[in-house]
Amino acid sequence: MPTSRTMTRWWMAAGLCLVTAPAAFADGGVTFTNIAAGGGAGITYQRFPTPALEAIEDAFFAHPILIDRPIVEILGNLQINSPQKPRGAPGVAVFDFDNDGDLDIYVTNGPGHPNSLYKNLLSQTGQLQFVDVAHQAGVEATAQDSSGVCFGDIDNDGFEDFYVTGIGEPNILFHNNGNGTFTDITAAAGVGAGNFHHSGCAFGDFNGDGRLDLAVGNTYDDWRHRKPVFVAELYPGLEQNQLFIQDSPSRGGDDGDGSRRIHFTDVSTTSGIQHIAGLPGGSYTWDIAAIDIDGDGITDIMWADTNGPPPSDPSQDRGYNRIFKNDGTGHFTDVSYQKKVNHFGSWMGLSFGDYNCDGNLDFFATNLGTYVAGSVDDTRWFLGNSDGTFSDPGIGDLAALPFGWGTVTVDYDNDGDQDIIYYGDDDLINAIALDNPGTILQNQNCSAHFVADTHAFKTDHRLREVNGVATGDLNHDGFPDLITVASFQIVPTPGAFFLLSDLGFITGSPYDGIAALENILTRHKATPNFLDHIPTTLPNGDLAIEINSGGNGNGWAEVTLVGGAGIVDGAKSNRDGIGSTLRFTPDAGKTVITPVVSGATHASQSSLTAGFGLGSAAKGTLDVLWPGGTRNRLYDVKRGERLTFPEIPCSFSGNWKDFGQYNSCVRHAINDLRKARIITEDQGERIANSAVRAFPGKHDDGDDRH
Secondary structure (H helix, E strand, C coil), X not given: CCCHHHCCCCCCCCCCCCCCCCCCCCCCCCCEXXXXXXXXXXXXXXXXXXXXXXXXXXXXXXXXXXXXXXXXXXXXXXXXXXXCCCCCCCCEEEECCCCCCCCEEEECCCCCCCCEEEEECHHXXXXXXXXXXXXHHCCCCCCCCEEEEEEECCCCCCCCEEEEEEECCCCEEXXXXXXXXXXXXXXXXXXXXXXXXXXXXXXXXCCCCCCCEEEEEECECCCCXXXXXHCCCCCCCECCCEEEEECCCCCCCCCCCCHHHCCEEECCCCCCCCCCCCCCCCCCEEEEEEECCCCCCCCEEEEEECCCCCCCCHHHCCCCEEEEEECCCCCEEECCCCCCCCCCCCCCEEEEECCCCCCCCEEEEECCCHHHHCHHHXXXXXXECCCCCEECCCCHHHCCCCCCCCEEEECCCCCCCCEEEECCCEECCCEEEECCCCEEEEECCCCCCEEECCCCECCCHHHEEEEEEEEECCCCCCCCEEEEEEEEECECCCCCEEEHHHHCCCCCCCCCCCCEEXXXXXXXXXXXXXXXXXXXXXXXXXXXXXXXXXXXXXXXXXXXXXXXXXXXXXCCCCCCCCCCEEEEEECCCCCEEEEXXXXXXXXXXXXXXXXXXXXXXXXXXXXXXXXXXXXXXXXXXXXXEEEEEECCCCCCCCCCCCHHHHHHHHHHHHHXXXXXXXXXXXXXXXXXXXXXXXXXXCCCCCCCCC
């Protein structure tokens, strides 16, 4: 959210013409088309506002505002007392809820309006069409003011369950019954999490028992105002984040659907996640993720905190990306300062990859951006170092970047390196920031040097206030598609829609000719000592499904992990493999890292299937580090292959007596997986052969460096 120091340059803007996007920049040879536009593909979703909050904002504009004080003071008071996200805080999740092989979409809505569960009909009809089955599935959550959503297989039964966060009310846990329906097990499971203003959530196995636990991100106590955003002092109503550890059996009970025996214990106050370095009163979290941030086989927690204006005492900065290191038992320590991620900002979304292909995990974090807040709050990426710390390389030749909420790291053009995509604009009360048309930062040969692709999007997302962002291959063509939900849309008002460059805001960025502003306040024509509201048309938010055109000649492979807890003796990973780290090396190419992350992006969650670009390569090598530390490898992953890879609890880098002991472990695990019908006999032989090659000294070309 923006701070008051950024607002003063815009309030008097008036009289400029409506503009269109500038000429295209060279791209990766693909484009994105929104098939949901105008109700296409069966998508009828609208995001409805939160009535109580919308009414407060409407009251601000019911009468002209007297200019009886300095304009900065007037706007500051308006911003401080304006409601947070009155038109909603929507999130979106992409997962296969019915195990038919297609990715489905869950999207949240406002109070009195149902959330939607869009079933993908590709496998049934051969066409990429969707039908909303939320009512039949029992997941409408109509009474809740829903915000974020995350998913995971909490009982390792092979079906995805999911959790929906609420604004100022309890959250909801939906257990998948395996027949297309869900049961609300919130009360029995003990995960309502109270009447906090929950922003997002993440599942992860934090105590290493093979079962998913739950982390919840929270904001502050009263969304009828935005004091934590616009006031430098620490706000006393900040809400601590929460952690719930699952203490139910690995599988469900004997009551039919297993749901009654699923239970979590609230360990928020004893786990260490509320011991925030420098902030005993808590922080203000917009995004939370479960991820192995340091590659030790243990799932950590990372979250993105937002800040008000810089406090006079820098030690009171609360806007950092925070890393909580897990000791493996579910006890955490805030190592944000040690990891050197204590950079001031209003951070709102996270995504992860290895942008410079140096073998260290990097991350990207959205922020207010240059056009809203200046370089101090730039959206940007951070590069992992070999000592476990992170460096801020700056944004280089890009010069300036837009505002952002949700973000994903994907190889959108399948050229073998990882790119960054993010969306989001903001209602500033006196104006609407329209600087983000949908931002694609195209990686240049795995160098972490990015250029802006302003051509790939066919939809101008400046006219959608996008919050939730997720990705997944919806049409099975091997290229990642994008799913976004907006809290509202904008119909440009003639005379009130401006390019910031026309106001003299020039940075040398490719976004200078794109970044715009929709004015909401202007001087009253008859009485200049009043500010008057410019009538603004803001339709309900929408859901966009942007399909990647593909077809640029680059190859790909997709990998879905299957953890072996409860299936294979000695296996430690949850069924989804959340917390795993995948490394993929195309033949003669560079290795990229894709972690299996729950949460992240912003109040949303992407598909857990990992996609890898091969460029012109015919095949590549996959390495997996599972939760618990086991390492498996699969050779000769072919171009165009979509595969399922199970946990073999026999690490090729383990301390084995001899090869025979290792090989026996592998063969027993494969037999267990065959009996459970996780893999076929042929798949088992392929995995076994790769396991033999991976054992030190057994690889036929002697390469054990992966």
